[in-house]
Amino acid sequence: MAADPALRLQGVGKRFGRTWALRSVDLEVQPGQLVALIGPNGAGKTTLLKAVGGLHRATTGTTEVLGFTLPEDEDMVRVHSTLLPPHGYLYEQLTGLENLRFARLMAGVRPSRRELDAALERVDLVEAGDERVGGYSSGMKKRLAIARLLLRPVELVLMDEPYASLDAGGIDLVDTIIGELRGSGATVLVASHRWERAIREADRLVVMERGRITWTGTPGEWMEKREGPADTRRGRSEARGADEGDTGTGG
Amino acid sequence: MEVWLRTWAILWKDILIEVRTKGTFNAMAFFAALILFIFSFAIGPDFDLLRRIAAGLLWVGITFTGLLALARTYHSEELAGGLEALLLYPGEPRAIFLGKLVGNLAVLLLVEVILYPVAAVLFHMDLTGKILPVAGIAFLGTLGFSVIGTFYAALTLHLRAREVMLPLLVLPLLVPVLLGAVSATAALVDPAAAGGVAGWVRLLIAFDVLYFVVCTWTFPVLLER
Amino acid sequence: MTELTASPRLKGWHRLLAFLAVATTVVGSIIGLFVVPPDAMQGNVQRLMYLHVPAAWLAFLAFFIVFVMAVLYLIQRDPRWDMIAAGSAEIGVLFTALTLILGSLWGKPIWGVWWTWDPRLTTTAILLVIYVGYLAVRSFAADPERRARWSAVVGIVGFADVPIVYLSVTWWRSLHQPPSSPMSMAPSMLWTLMLNVVAFTLLFGYLLVRKYQVAVAERALEDREAMR
Numbered sequence: 001m002a003a004d005p006a007l008r009l010q011g012v013g014k015r016f017g018r019t020w021a022l023r024s025v026d027l028e029v030q031p032g033q034l035v036a037l038i039g040p041n042g043a044g045k046t047t048l049l050k051a052v053g054g055l056h057r058a059t060t061g062t063t064e065v066l067g068f069t070l071p072e073d074e075d076m077v078r079v080h081s082t083l084l085p086p087h088g089y090l091y092e093q094l095t096g097l098e099n100l101r102f103a104r105l106m107a108g109v110r111p112s113r114r115e116l117d118a119a120l121e122r123v124d125l126v127e128a129g130d131e132r133v134g135g136y137s138s139g140m141k142k143r144l145a146i147a148r149l150l151l152r153p154v155e156l157v158l159m160d161e162p163y164a165s166l167d168a169g170g171i172d173l174v175d176t177i178i179g180e181l182r183g184s185g186a187t188v189l190v191a192s193h194r195w196e197r198a199i200r201e202a203d204r205l206v207v208m209e210r211g212r213i214t215w216t217g218t219p220g221e222w223m224e225k226r227e228g229p230a231d232t233r234r235g236r237s238e239a240r241g242a243d244e245g246d247t248g249t250g251g
Numbered sequence: 252m253e254v255w256l257r258t259w260a261i262l263w264k265d266i267l268i269e270v271r272t273k274g275t276f277n278a279m280a281f282f283a284a285l286i287l288f289i290f291s292f293a294i295g296p297d298f299d300l301l302r303r304i305a306a307g308l309l310w311v312g313i314t315f316t317g318l319l320a321l322a323r324t325y326h327s328e329e330l331a332g333g334l335e336a337l338l339l340y341p342g343e344p345r346a347i348f349l350g351k352l353v354g355n356l357a358v359l360l361l362v363e364v365i366l367y368p369v370a371a372v373l374f375h376m377d378l379t380g381k382i383l384p385v386a387g388i389a390f391l392g393t394l395g396f397s398v399i400g401t402f403y404a405a406l407t408l409h410l411r412a413r414e415v416m417l418p419l420l421v422l423p424l425l426v427p428v429l430l431g432a433v434s435a436t437a438a439l440v441d442p443a444a445a446g447g448v449a450g451w452v453r454l455l456i457a458f459d460v461l462y463f464v465v466c467t468w469t470f471p472v473l474l475e476r
Numbered sequence: 477m478t479e480l481t482a483s484p485r486l487k488g489w490h491r492l493l494a495f496l497a498v499a500t501t502v503v504g505s506i507i508g509l510f511v512v513p514p515d516a517m518q519g520n521v522q523r524l525m526y527l528h529v530p531a532a533w534l535a536f537l538a539f540f541i542v543f544v545m546a547v548l549y550l551i552q553r554d555p556r557w558d559m560i561a562a563g564s565a566e567i568g569v570l571f572t573a574l575t576l577i578l579g580s581l582w583g584k585p586i587w588g589v590w591w592t593w594d595p596r597l598t599t600t601a602i603l604l605v606i607y608v609g610y611l612a613v614r615s616f617a618a619d620p621e622r623r624a625r626w627s628a629v630v631g632i633v634g635f636a637d638v639p640i641v642y643l644s645v646t647w648w649r650s651l652h653q654p655p656s657s658p659m660s661m662a663p664s665m666l667w668t669l670m671l672n673v674v675a676f677t678l679l680f681g682y683l684l685v686r687k688y689q690v691a692v693a694e695r696a697l698e699d700r701e702a703m704r
Contacts, residue, residue: 089339105257420609423605
């Protein structure tokens, strides 16, 4: 037997009022894997990432993350994982630096100026560090959120739409960062509408639709399935959902 | 240690945001003073009557202004995407409550620093030589108010019709605080008022301690998603 | 999720409970209305006490149950505790309202006014508002899990307020007039009162069981709708 999986979900469902955002999701991810989640808006990708990161409590099923059981060990999961949220969760009246400083303090660490500067430098935001985030472009906000993500070295990284609203340079940066995270042995889950390098090179591709996992395999297999003449409408519509649009709003 | 850093993080962040959008505080303080003015008009220029009910009028003003402030407790998080913004980081969730509580307490106490002198002038309240005890009562009352308010602001945040729900839930619970603060203040400033101060002070302390413990203990339940 | 079905065994004893509740209520009312002599001072108006006191007792019992169920729910997260709490709160609000109406009906001939700031009356009125708030939170939260969680918190925080409210209102009134003291009672009156307390408690138990059964059915329907 291999080591404990980084992620083990069995029958996980999440209900909001009268709708189920996740319905009986089973998923196992080995440590160090890069897993890409694709699917149309409202497929449940965001909810799945939040459930794994300990932000949402699942309504049904069992969720084990890094050997911890949710929701009991929610805080331990948060210690060892980090999430790039789709909407940033940034305070617009604070500067970029202040936002990062807040994140460090909230994690219980008094940050040094050098540490924060290094984080800003990583995402090419040093000059804008003392400007209020309200004046940032959406691409700059995304970069700042990525800098915040990298402040804490963790074993599990969850990224929700990392490519959304980024320019070509930003997309390259995200691909490089994902590559480095992988090199450091971290497990990475990326939900994306865009078919960028990290998605193409993922160890595993998970396709979601209406709260369920409808297909898993390698990105190569998915491309074959999608372009193969045997498979017609259904496959194509899913594939379109996977590489179209970068609205930045996940399911 | 970590708890205090987190508490400080919330407080520091909210103070910065409050200072940078200072229009809200000024408007709130102005509103509070305006309420006291309106009371004077509604009751008429009978100074004996006004002096007798001054403590009550003052605390009604504090209550209304306080409700406005409390409704804004998590405003910065709402703009940033929701209370979830605070769950991205590991650590004691109760620190979030503590940070928000101290913030609300500070805002309300600042409003009162403006409101008490205004009330003293408008209602002929004699505060000379009694400023410290009166301030002590104000602090105890405001603390109870802030504990309940900070807690229920988080509860009503995602509730439909929350503008109505916050006062509906908070006001009945605050009856002991209002009775205590008004009666004790009245006993201090109005020599004709009946009753002692010590009993009310004990009641306010009991309320503050009880609800500080209950609300701090149950707050994590409100953060679950 | 926990499978929510009413146990079939419940049916046998809830019928018995219904019978006992109705029987004691009827007997208690007859004795209270016709058998026990009227009060020497207050006359027949005093007979309202046989309803007023049991209703007030039930209100407090109901809210105590809400409190206990809320604590249990937060510890175990079993939706059944929440359903019992909800049922108990609804019955409690009903009986609190009844207590207030009976109290003011009694107060009009005795005190000459419909309403007075008597500590017990005032506390009951505040209690009513607190638990109307509880029911409002329930009706404004769509998601069953959130509804249970939020209302449990309201049930705990609200109940903790009851003794402080009573104490504060008593002090507040005592500045102006002594609180109405409990009157001494003839043994026959006391026994009638006790019988009515038992009758109301049985009635409460029966209503709670029925409320719980309805809640289980509603929840099952809600779950089925959500699965679509």
